[in-house]
Each structure stands twice: as C-alpha cells, then as structure tokens.
Amino acid sequence: MIDAxxxxxLAARVRLRFDRRSGKVVLxxxxxxxxxxxxxxxxxxxxxxxxxxxxxxxxxxxxxSDAPRAVIERDVLDFLNALDARGxxxxxxx
Amino acid sequence: MxxxxxxxxxxxxxxxxxxxxxxxxxPLACAYCSNPLELGDASTELDTATWGRVFRxxxxxxxxQVNLSGGEPLARxxxxxxxxxxxxxxxxxxxxxSGIPADAARLERLTRAGLDSLQLSVQDTDxxxxxxxxxxxxxxxxxxxxxxxxxxxxxxxxxxVLHRGNIARVPAFVALAEELGAxxxxxxxxxxxxxxxxxxxxxxxxxxxxxxxxxxxxxxxERLRGRIEVLFVLPDYYADLPRACMDGxxxxxxxxxxxxxxxxxxxxxxxxxxxxQNVREHALPAIWHESPAFRAFRGEDWLPEPCRSCExxxxxxxxxxxxxxxxxxxxxxxxxxxxxxxxxxxxVAARLRADAGSEPVPEAPRPLLxxxxxxxx
Numbered sequence: 001m002i003d004a005x006x007x008x009x010l011a012a013r014v015r016l017r018f019d020r021r022s023g024k025v026v027l028x029x030x031x032x033x034x035x036x037x038x039x040x041x042x043x044x045x046x047x048x049x050x051x052x053x054x055x056x057x058x059x060x061x062x063x064x065s066d067a068p069r070a071v072i073e074r075d076v077l078d079f080l081n082a083l084d085a086r087g088x089x090x091x092x093x094x
Numbered sequence: 095m096x097x098x099x100x101x102x103x104x105x106x107x108x109x110x111x112x113x114x115x116x117x118x119x120x121p122l123a124c125a126y127c128s129n130p131l132e133l134g135d136a137s138t139e140l141d142t143a144t145w146g147r148v149f150r151x152x153x154x155x156x157x158x159q160v161n162l163s164g165g166e167p168l169a170r171x172x173x174x175x176x177x178x179x180x181x182x183x184x185x186x187x188x189x190x191x192s193g194i195p196a197d198a199a200r201l202e203r204l205t206r207a208g209l210d211s212l213q214l215s216v217q218d219t220d221x222x223x224x225x226x227x228x229x230x231x232x233x234x235x236x237x238x239x240x241x242x243x244x245x246x247x248x249x250x251x252x253x254x255v256l257h258r259g260n261i262a263r264v265p266a267f268v269a270l271a272e273e274l275g276a277x278x279x280x281x282x283x284x285x286x287x288x289x290x291x292x293x294x295x296x297x298x299x300x301x302x303x304x305x306x307x308x309x310x311x312x313x314x315x316e317r318l319r320g321r322i323e324v325l326f327v328l329p330d331y332y333a334d335l336p337r338a339c340m341d342g343x344x345x346x347x348x349x350x351x352x353x354x355x356x357x358x359x360x361x362x363x364x365x366x367x368x369x370x371q372n373v374r375e376h377a378l379p380a381i382w383h384e385s386p387a388f389r390a391f392r393g394e395d396w397l398p399e400p401c402r403s404c405e406x407x408x409x410x411x412x413x414x415x416x417x418x419x420x421x422x423x424x425x426x427x428x429x430x431x432x433x434x435x436x437x438x439x440x441x442v443a444a445r446l447r448a449d450a451g452s453e454p455v456p457e458a459p460r461p462l463l464x465x466x467x468x469x470x471x
Binding site: 011012013015017019021026028029030031033084085086087 | 108110111156158159184186188210211213247249251277278319320321322323
C-alpha cells in the first residue's frame with residue numbers, strides 16, 4: 001500500500017489528455033482508458049512529475065478548501081492505490 | 095410512427111478504438127491469421143494522406159486509441175509519418191508488430207514520431223512450434239525488438255495466440271513476459287474464423303489443456319498484479335456463453351482495411367450480403383453513423399430468438415456474426431458458441447473431436463497446416 005512517505009509518478013505508458021466529447025480528463029494506456037472524475041483528474045495531473053505523497057496531499061488540500069483534510073488524504077491514497085494496482089504508477093517507497 | 099422530436103434512429107454509440115490495418119504484407123504466414131482469405135496487393139493500399147484523414151475523422155468520432163496493425167505495419171515505408179499523423183490527432187498510438195525486421199534505428203524514429211506502445215506477437219517459445227504455425231521461426235528478431243523497445247522506454251505488450259500446439263507452454267510465455275519486462279501479456283486463444291477455421295482440427299485444444307493453461311494464467315495474473323497485466327481469453331468454443339464480439343457490433347471498435355474498407359470487425363468482409371463502404375468515398379463519421387452495414391446488427395433490435403428474450407442480450411448481443419455465418423450459413427443466427435443456440439451442436443462436435451485427439455508431443459510430426467497466403471507486394 002502507498003502511504004504518505006512514498007514518492008509517486010505516473011508510469012511512462014500513461015498519457016493524460018482532455019476528451020472533448022465527455023468534457024473529462026482521460027488516462028490512456030495500452031488498449032485501455034479510464035475516464036477520470038474531477039478529483040481523480042486533479043490528482044493525476046499532479047503526478048505527471050515525481051512527488052512525495054505528503055506534498056501531493058498538501059497541494060490537493062490547497063485547491064479543495066471545502067473538504068476536511070482527513071477526507072482529502074483518504075481520497076488521494078485510495079486513488080493512488082487504485083492506479084498502482086493497475087501498474088499505472090512508479091512508486092518509490094522510502 | 096415516431097412522435098415529433100424523437101430521433102428516427104437511435105444515436106450510434108461512440109467508438110473508442112480504431113484498428114488501422116495498414117497493409118496485408120507480412121513476413122509471417124500464421125495459420126490462424128485474422129486477415130481475410132482473399133488478400134489484396136500493396137498497390138491498392140491507402141496512402142499516407144488518406145490515413146491521416148482517417149485518423150482525424152476517427153478522433154472526431156471519439157476514438158482515443160489507434161492500433162497500427164496489419165499484416166506487418168513495419169512493411170509500410172511511411173510508418174513514421176503515420177505515427178506522427180495519429181499523434182497529431184491526439185490518439186494513443188499502439189504498434190502491433192511481429193518484430194520483423196528488428197531495426198533499432200527505425201524503432202527509435204517511430205518513438206520520436208510519437209509511438210506510445212509496442213505490442214509484439216510471439217508465436218511460440220519453441221522454435222519448431224513457431225516455424226510450424228507461422229512458416230518460419232523469427233524468435234531471435236522478436237527478442238531483439240523487445241530489447242530495443244525496452245531500451246527506448248516503450249511500454250511492451252506480448253501477444254500470444256494460443257492453440258493446441260503451444261497451449262502447454264503458457265508457463266514459458268509468462269516467464270518470457272517477465273524476462274522481457276513487458277507490462278501486459280495477452281494470452282488470447284485462437285478464435286475459429288477465417289484461416290483458423292480452415293485449420294480448426296489441428297488447432298483447437300482439448301478441454302484439459304485449456305483448463306490447465308487458464309489455471310497457470312490466473313496464478314500469474316495474481317502474482318504479477320501491478321507489474322504485468324495478464325489477460326487470458328477463452329476460445330468461444332469452450333466459453334458456453336458467447337463473447338460480445340468487439341464489445342458489440344459497431345459499438346466500440348472500428349476497423350479500416352489496407353484498401354480502405356471500414357468494418358466493425360476484422361472478419362466482417364466474410365459477410366458478403368452487406369455492402370462495405372470505403373473511406374476513399376465516404377467520410378468515416380458518415381459510415382459509422384449511417385451505413386446500413388454498421389447499423390445491420392447494432393444494438394438489440396435485430397436479435398433473433400432465443401437471444402431476444404435472453405437476459406444476456408445487452409451483454410453479448412447474440413455473439414459473433416461472422417461465426418454464426420461461418421458455422422450455420424445464417425448471419426442472423428444465434429452464435430453457436432452459446433449453449434442456448436439452436437446449432438450449439440456444431441461447437442460441441444468440434445470440441446469432442448479435440449478431446450478425442452492425442453495431445454501433441456514435441457518429437458511427433460506436427461499436422462500439416464494451411465498457412466496464410468502471402469499478400470503480393
């Protein structure tokens with residue numbers, strides 16, 4: 001499982017792009033695609049560069065001022081773990 | 095009667111993937127090839143500019159991924175330009191290749207042009223088996239291509255078409271995927287259409303061999319989760335329930351053939367009662383939305399019984415049309431792969447023959463196959 005001490009980045013095979021048809025950000029990888037909701041898109045876009053998960057949570061929290069910090073932290077970790085289970089993240093665990 | 099304001103035609107679903115069959119030229123001659131039995135020659139292939147337009151029109155329809163396929167797409171001298179055109183339309187570009195020839199400089203140019211991922215076919219880890227099924231053993235070239243892809247940072251998918259002759263080597267295919275650093279392994283059983291149907295007696299595995307392969311694949315998928323995505327596709331003949339072929343007729347996928355025919359699946363030209371339109375004469379969106387052939391089996395309205403009253407009708411859409419036609423002679427029949435199909439006996443009989451045959455052993459002579467014909471270059 002990914003925790004706040006890990007560093008993460010989207011895997012090389014992932015491409016993020018805006019999909020005009022759905023108005024959503026899609027995450028593409030070989031033979032597959034995921035349509036991201038607003039919160040997923042926000043997190044994924046921050047993972048284009050390598051970041052510490054703690055920093056990532058801070059950045060998301062700064063942009064979403066109306067949600068409790070604990071909820072944001074859980075959302076970020078859930079999303080990252082879902083990507084990791086599909087092999088879509090490069091994770092460095094300290 | 096349709097009430098005012100209600101659309102006359104249900105809007106077409108959105109295609110997500112385009113299979114661009116760039117050429118039928120190929121260095122291999124696999125006995126299960128999905129190309130049609132009749133191949134055109136290279137002089138009728140679409141040119142670079144027309145493919146560029148096809149990519150733009152596909153993107154406009156909603157397509158997100160393109161598989162540059164064939165035949166062997168490396169046989170096209172303009173492949174770099176085609177990759178760049180596809181990327182310019184924001185498509186995720188997958189190259190589907192035999193890995194022949196292994197040309198590191200070319201792969202580097204393709205990567206610079208915007209190639210996103212490479213899917214390499216592996217016929218068999220056993221050289222004799224590879225030569226038997228494909229007409230030649232090209233594993234050395236394939237291994238070099240895989241190594242080049244890895245050194246360029248190109249994500250690598252291995253695709254293995256399984257059949258009686260190689261299904262016992264699923265453990266070796268898994269090991270190869272790990273060794274080569276693949277991120278995806280497709281273990282896709284042969285589906286018995288076209289060339290594969292011609293060779294069915296030699297290729298259909300027994301149930302016990304299939305079950306063992308499935309068990310190994312399941313274990314590998316579990317063990318490699320998060321590292322390698324392992325996909326195992328059953329042959330329709332053993333599935334009992336039909337596959338939603340291409341996720342449903344003209345629902346998610348579009349195929350364009352080397353000479354420009356737009357199809358809902360690779361095999362669709364076997365349905366000669368439908369008129370297939372060419373992208374040289376029609377825009378892709380018009381074909382997708384309006385052509386009678388694309389609308390013929392789209393959705394559920396056309397379904398025969400027992401599909402029409404089946405609770406799975408919106409899951410499998412009656413199965414594969416090409417298979418229904420090839421086995422029963424009736425393109426609107428329920429896919430005989432289904433246990434509820436009136437002609438399921440045809441599939442059962444083929445399975446019984448497969449179970450009665452002896453398992454192939456490496457030292458025994460292999461049965462003669464009808465290898466795919468070569469496309470004239």
